[in-house]
Amino acid sequence: MGRPQMSGEDNLLRLVEAEDGDENNYHLQDQVGFILRKAHQRHVSIFASHIGDLTPPQFAALAKLYDIGETSQNQLGTxxxxxxxxxxGVIDRLKARGLVEVSKHEVDKRRLLVNLTPEGRQAIERLIPLARAITEETLAPLTAKEAATFLRLLAKLA
Amino acid sequence: MGRPQMSGEDNLLRLVEAEDGDENNYHLQDQVGFILRKAHQRHVSIFASHIGDLTPPQFAALAKLYDIGETSQNQLGTxxxxxxxxxxGVIDRLKARGLVEVSKHEVDKRRLLVNLTPEGRQAIERLIPLARAITEETLAPLTAKEAATFLRLLAKLA
DNA sequence: CTGATATCATTTGCATACGAATGAATTTGA
DNA sequence: TCAAATTCATTCGTATGCAAATGATATCAG
Incomplete structure (x- = not known):
């Protein structure tokens, strides 16, 4: 139904398309944005199947705090x-669960400092091995070599 | 701050990490899920800069209806x-803007049929060339060969 | 020193995204 | 045939994700 009311011009166009690889047709399922969205959805689903009580953004916040220690909410976001x-929103929910705690910056009163609680530290240490398994399962459709290539190119796009 | 209170054991661990490629450290920024999320964000941002009055999911719905014609809401979702x-929600918003119209399936009364309106058809025909530009800009950091490889591997993951 | 700018955090509004529950309609299978 | 299972659509609750507006604080420039 992409082109109703076929005309002589359309028939000519069809011949051209047959020769040049169908360039005048738009296939949603071939577009990088659409496939990117699906790949992301699949990853989130795999994540949820391994770590049910935390979302990927929440995990990212904990992992980064574990990596760099206390920082401002704004800097963490960056x-x-x-x-x-x-x-x-992410920090509010982690705070409500006792995984992070916030405090005011002594010098710059605009800043809200965020840090892991002992519970948060324990949680992220427990979850990191699971995260490795999630990465593995996400990349499972690719060979090791393909996965390395994919990650390199994906990083260039991100 | 990933490991506070360095001990002798930690120093030993460091040596091991130096030998085996730092396998015991978790780097969020290297995880496929995190990069996938960022790449997706970047694409959505590029999309918005070209097509401000429609989201990628809304565009996908219109493009698919243009491709296959009237179908049920459920089938479209698949x-x-x-x-x-x-x-x-997507169809509700497109309906409110007059780009699609819905009707009841005559035989199967559970189904809600969705189709483009003339305005919706005109809109998608106008937008498809912009979508090609969006795809191009999204893939711009890659060479043509890299882009082809990337799309092939991404499709295997999605 | 002070007015203009910039930064940090918050709030609101809107749009995906998904799990779970529900109700209506259809299909299946014993 | 008819009860069970399935399918389609809707609704609710929760969680990103972003633009825009706002208020508080800090920094900069003249």
Whole structure:
């Protein structure tokens, strides 16, 4: 139904398409954006099957805090690629669960410092091995060599 | 701050890591899920800069309807990788803007048929060339050969 | 020193995204 | 045939994700 009311011009166009590889047809399922969205969905689903009580963004926040230690909410957002509004929600939920704690910056009163609680540290240490398994399962359709190539190219796009 | 209170054991661990490629350290920024999320974010941002009045999921719905013609809401969701709850919201918004129209299936009364309106058809025909530009810009960091490889591997993951 | 700018955090509004529950309609299978 | 299972759509609750507006604080420039 992409082109109703076929005309002589359309028939000519068809011949051209047959010769040049169908360039005038738009296939959603071949577009990088659409496939990217599906691949991301699949990863999130794999993540959820291994770690049911935490989302990927929440995990990212804990992992980054574990990596770098206390930092401001804004800086954390930059490091895990979340805008200010999003990171606030993520931190609020982690705070409500006792995995992070916040405090005011002594010098710069605009800043809200965020850090892991002992419970948060214990949680992330427990989860990191699972995260490795998640990465493995996500990349499972590729050979090791393909996975390395894919990660290299994906990083160039991100 | 991943490991506070360095001990002799930690120093030993460091030596091991230096030998085996740091396998015991977890780097969020190297995980496929995290990079996938960022790449997806970048694409959505590029999409928005070209097509401001429609989201990628809304565009996907229109493009698929243009491709296959009238279909049920559920079937459309399957084709564009959206669950029933999500596709309902997308269709509701497209309907409110007059780009699609819905009707009841004559035989199977459970089904809700969705189709483009003339305005919706005109819109998608206008947008498809922009979508090609969006794909191009998204893949711009890669060479043509890299882009082909990337798309092939991404499709295996999705 | 002070007015203009910039930064940090919050809030609101809108749009995916998904699990779970529900109800209506259809299909299946014993 | 008819009860059980399945399918389709809707609704609710929760969680990103982003734009825009706002208020508080800090920094900069003249």
């Amino acid at each position: 490091l895990i690629a979340m805008d200010a509004a999003t990171v606030k | 084709l564009i990788a959206m669950d029933a709850a999500t596709v309902k």
